[in-house]
Amino acid sequence: MTPTIIQTIDVVLLTIKNDKLHVALVKRETPPFQGYDALPGGYVHEQEDNDCLDSALRVLKNKTGIRPPYLEQLETFSGKFRDPRGWSVSVVYFALVSLNVIEAANNPQVSLVDIDDLKDLPFDHLNIIKTTVNRIRNKAQYSSLPCFLAGETFTLPTLQKIYEICLGDTLNKVSFRRKIAEMDVIEEIAGALSRQGASRPAKIYKLKPYYLEKLKTLESGL
Known part of the structure; x- marks a missing residue:
């Protein structure tokens, strides 16, 4: 049987x-x-x-x-x-x-x-x-996977916070931005700024179109 x-x-x-x-x-x-x-x-x-x-x-x-x-x-x-x-x-x-x-x-x-x-x-x-x-x-230590938690648009401070939540640890601002730049997966939205409180306006970013399409193929191993 x-x-x-x-x-x-x-x-x-x-x-x-x-x-x-x-x-x-x-x-x-x-x-x-x-x-x-x-x-x-x-x-x-x-x-x-x-x-x-x-x-x-x-x-x-x-x-x-x-x-x-x-x-x-x-x-x-x-x-x-x-x-x-x-x-x-x-x-x-x-x-x-x-x-x-x-x-x-x-x-x-x-x-x-x-x-x-x-x-x-x-x-x-x-x-x-x-x-x-x-x-x-x-x-999260080496990939752009946490970017999917950020939504369609985001600021770099927001993205860094997301990475920190995923890692369960704080990150150095300069090192984090260098890493994001090296991955080359996000781009600035020209003229778009996030104004919150009295802090300096932050630039707004999104995933690059070609990278977003690559991820939408639902392939693993990124």
């Missing part, structure tokens, strides 16, 4: 709220753990999905109303104890979006929880989130 293996997709959707990393959780509508907050997830649809990325995009859209510009595969979690229904395999993806993207979706089933306030979650979702945060902290 061929054993039945549960094949699912889970997505870790992270954003920044109140200067802290938050994860999007949704209420489970069916057993097991019905009514509990958990990561957006679902079964692989063999006839509908061409691959796991298709599954992840479909699941995230159905559960949250969001289609992110960037989705990266984290890793595969498997075992006979992670799901009370039996032996299971879950391919996990993660995405970073600005807070306004989640607010615009306005899905009442979605709640944002500070990653430092997470307690027990269904299945192995707490471990999955911790693994994702570790991946992001690692990639």
Whole structure:
């Protein structure tokens, strides 16, 4: 008799709220753990999905109303104890979006929880989130991935703050700006300034078009 293996997709959707990393959780509508907050997830649809990325995009859209510009595969979690229904395999993806993207979706089933306030979650979702945060902290040291948390436009002070939140550490202003310049992924919006309080107006930036298009291919490894 061929054993039945549960094949699912889970997505870790992270954003920044109140200067802290938050994860999007949704209420489970069916057993097991019905009514509990958990990561957006679902079964692989063999006839509908061409691959796991298709599954992840479909699941995230159905559960949250969001289609992110960037989705990266984290890793595969498997075992006979992670799901009370039996032996299971879950391919996990993660995405970073600005807070306004989640607010615009306005899905009442979605709640944002500070990653430092997470307690027990269904299945192995707490471990999955911790693994994702570790991946992001690692990639923030050398990549432009945190830029997706900034929204369509941003100032350099705002972008530096986002990197610091992702890294969990403060950064030297000069070194940070040198690193951003070397990556060559953002450009100034001519004539646009952010005026906040009595401080000096800050220039406003956006991702360069060619780089934004590259990221929209949803390829990992950036």
